[in-house]
Amino acid sequence: MSAREAVVAPLVQARDLAKTFDVSAPWLNRVIEQRPRVLLHAVDGVSFEIAKGRTLALVGESGCGKSTVAKLLVGLYEPTRGGLTFDGQDAHAAYRTAQGRQLRRRIQMIFQDPYASLNPRWTVEDIVGEPLHEHDVVTDKVQLEGRVGELLKSVGLSPQDMAKYPHQFSGGQRQRISIARALATEPEFLVCDEPTSALDVSVQAQVLNIMKDLQRKQGLTYLFISHNLAVVRHVSDEVGVMYLGRIVELAGKHQLFGNPRHPYTRMLLDAIPKMHDTGRSRTPVQGEVPNPLNPPTGCTFHPRCPHANERCKVERPALLEFGGARIACHAVEEGRI
Amino acid sequence: MSLLQVNNLVVEFPHRRGTLRALDDISFDIAPGEILGVVGESGAGKSLTGASIIGLLEPPGRVAGGQILLEGQRIDNLSHEQMRHIRGRKIGAIFQDPLTSLNPLYTVGRQLTETIQAHLPVDGAEAKRRAISLLEDTGIPAAAQRIDHYPHQFSGGMRQRVVIALALAAEPKLIVADEPTTALDVSIQAQIIQLLKRVCKDRGAAVMLITHDMGVIAETCDRVAVMYAGRIAEIGPVHEVINQPAHPYSMGLMAAIPDITQDRERLHQIDGSMPRLNAIPTGCAYNPRCPRAFSRCTAERPDLLAAGATRAACWLHDAHQGVVA
Numbered sequence: 001m002s003a004r005e006a007v008v009a010p011l012v013q014a015r016d017l018a019k020t021f022d023v024s025a026p027w028l029n030r031v032i033e034q035r036p037r038v039l040l041h042a043v044d045g046v047s048f049e050i051a052k053g054r055t056l057a058l059v060g061e062s063g064c065g066k067s068t069v070a071k072l073l074v075g076l077y078e079p080t081r082g083g084l085t086f087d088g089q090d091a092h093a094a095y096r097t098a099q100g101r102q103l104r105r106r107i108q109m110i111f112q113d114p115y116a117s118l119n120p121r122w123t124v125e126d127i128v129g130e131p132l133h134e135h136d137v138v139t140d141k142v143q144l145e146g147r148v149g150e151l152l153k154s155v156g157l158s159p160q161d162m163a164k165y166p167h168q169f170s171g172g173q174r175q176r177i178s179i180a181r182a183l184a185t186e187p188e189f190l191v192c193d194e195p196t197s198a199l200d201v202s203v204q205a206q207v208l209n210i211m212k213d214l215q216r217k218q219g220l221t222y223l224f225i226s227h228n229l230a231v232v233r234h235v236s237d238e239v240g241v242m243y244l245g246r247i248v249e250l251a252g253k254h255q256l257f258g259n260p261r262h263p264y265t266r267m268l269l270d271a272i273p274k275m276h277d278t279g280r281s282r283t284p285v286q287g288e289v290p291n292p293l294n295p296p297t298g299c300t301f302h303p304r305c306p307h308a309n310e311r312c313k314v315e316r317p318a319l320l321e322f323g324g325a326r327i328a329c330h331a332v333e334e335g336r337i
Numbered sequence: 338m339s340l341l342q343v344n345n346l347v348v349e350f351p352h353r354r355g356t357l358r359a360l361d362d363i364s365f366d367i368a369p370g371e372i373l374g375v376v377g378e379s380g381a382g383k384s385l386t387g388a389s390i391i392g393l394l395e396p397p398g399r400v401a402g403g404q405i406l407l408e409g410q411r412i413d414n415l416s417h418e419q420m421r422h423i424r425g426r427k428i429g430a431i432f433q434d435p436l437t438s439l440n441p442l443y444t445v446g447r448q449l450t451e452t453i454q455a456h457l458p459v460d461g462a463e464a465k466r467r468a469i470s471l472l473e474d475t476g477i478p479a480a481a482q483r484i485d486h487y488p489h490q491f492s493g494g495m496r497q498r499v500v501i502a503l504a505l506a507a508e509p510k511l512i513v514a515d516e517p518t519t520a521l522d523v524s525i526q527a528q529i530i531q532l533l534k535r536v537c538k539d540r541g542a543a544v545m546l547i548t549h550d551m552g553v554i555a556e557t558c559d560r561v562a563v564m565y566a567g568r569i570a571e572i573g574p575v576h577e578v579i580n581q582p583a584h585p586y587s588m589g590l591m592a593a594i595p596d597i598t599q600d601r602e603r604l605h606q607i608d609g610s611m612p613r614l615n616a617i618p619t620g621c622a623y624n625p626r627c628p629r630a631f632s633r634c635t636a637e638r639p640d641l642l643a644a645g646a647t648r649a650a651c652w653l654h655d656a657h658q659g660v661v662a
Binding site for chain 2: 202257270
């Protein structure tokens with residue numbers, strides 16, 4: 001990283017973000033049956049920065065809190081603890097005031113399922129035009145059509161598609177419509193929650209290429225959430241690996257894939273079937289992600305970790321810096337691995 | 338002799354504006370103990386091929402031509418009653434979603450013993466003993482206790498193990514696994530694939546593994562068939578199909594998959610999308626998207642031709658054409 005880049009403040013900065021959901025039984029049951037309150041710590045103290053024009057990817061298995069982080073960033077959830085700084089201002093404080101509109105215009109989101117995230121009764125013009133109306137970007141119909149046409153062209157669709165309905169498009173084309181909608185307000189930061197998981201590989205390649213082209217042309221900043229490490233390697237600059245609501249390793253792409261340090265990262269990388277390793281045989285790590293309602297004590301990965309010792313069972317490791325990467329692991333800290 | 342032989346299979350869906358041909362002239366075979374992978378994008382006809390073999394085509398879909406032979410005997414023209422005896426006994430099936438393949442109202446033990454007793458002449462105690470040993474074999478801890486649990490008490494990965502145990506219950510010769518790991522997380526996926534490979538090898542069962550994940554195919558299969566628009570585009574040993582694909586579609590598909598082991602600035606993209614069943618182009622169905630299409634591709638439909646170690650349905654490999662890929 002050059003010295004100039006180092007002094008520029010990051011565009012997005014999450015500090016100790018946490019979100020707790022109350023999943024207790026109803027009040028009457030708690031009183032009569034003396035059941036305790038049950039809290040689910042979906043995200044439990046996540047911190048990261050993203051510099052302008054860069055991509056941070058968050059990976060992890062289902063239930064690790066990736067999507068909750070996405071919803072916290074765009075303001076769909078209010079954090080239980082911690083906060084988010086966007087371009088120097090406190091985002092969640094701004095979301096609560098009239099200034100929030102301005103901020104929402106600069107932060108947009110792309111969802112996983114292109115079948116559920118587009119209104120089937122609206123034409124593409126209505127869908128892509130809605131944010132333009134909502135944020136008063138356009139004033140009349142001619143201007144609106146011109147802008148929607150431009151947006152559709154930028155994602156590789158034709159302006160003539162404006163009059164069509166979502167069901168007339170394939171999955172990949174629908175996902176491009178959601179990208180066009182997200183780009184309508186000229187945002188600087190896009191939160192993409194599994195944008196290609198529902199797509200076939202050849203279509204996934206089309207969508208990933210468009211996202212990369214747009215980033216280059218418009219200097220967009222991405223938070224890219226995925227469970228597919230190969231896709232993450234392709235799109236990201238930095239990668240954060242999440243396990244049960246916490247980041248366990250955060251490093252540059254080359255460092256993370258070239259020299260993974262945390263045992264969970266190593267396990268994830270090893271678990272992926274490699275295309276060019278035909279007929280390879282291996283012994284996958286046993287066990288499953290524990291129930292997040294009742295997570296293990298200490299380091300939550302210790303029941304599955306081959307390097308766990310007594311300390312790992314009682315003390316939760318902090319995310320510390322080791323040679324350019326941030327890792328939450330006692331074994332790495334003690335130099336055992 | 339091959340265990341399963343599919344010859345020129347055609348599956349059609351009658352429709353009020355004509356008939357849609359969903360599978361068109363599919364031929365392949367599986368040897369005993371072999372794992373054949375079937376890949377392709379959604380709508381290519383992978384699952385339909387599996388469903389016609391198990392005899393679970395949903396009406397109005399019907400086998401309109403060709404034959405399916407299991408151990409040399411035709412099974413595509415059997416009655417429902419006769420097919421019921423083959424299904425489970427000779428062909429086991431594993432589907433994508435383990436929750437919907439299990440009955441939520443019965444304990445897994447009851448579902449297993451029922452299956453065993455339906456197909457094998459054993460008494461209740463023996464069936465239960467076998468059920469426990471199947472659960473142990475598929476890696477379920479404390480199988481003797483867990484046999485009395487209901488499906489909802491198992492996690493996703495454990496449920497898929499139960500489904501595999503169920504598919505193996507009557508010791509079938511062939512297992513049709515349709516996207517068995519798609520609904521699972523990667524670490525669980527690795528465990529299930531390893532399990533599937535091991536139990537099938539131990540029992541000498543052949544497997545037809547349907548998936549869209551090339552990584553899974555690479556690691557599990559002996560041979561692979563790449564499907565496109567209801568036809569087999571290429572079939573051959575897995576190593577060759579992945580590393581030296583002969584059909585332009587397989588080449589495009591392999592290049593479109595992001596690789597975990599190397600960086601690439603741009604992914605290869607195949608422009609356009611797979612044709613709808615009512616608008617399959619004449620000649621080779623891939624010709625509108627194919628970078629190497631020539632006049633013959635739009636006029637004549639290619640059959641599988643020898644192409645190095647694999648066979649590809651592509652005119653580039655026609656010896657008389659004089660063009661070598």
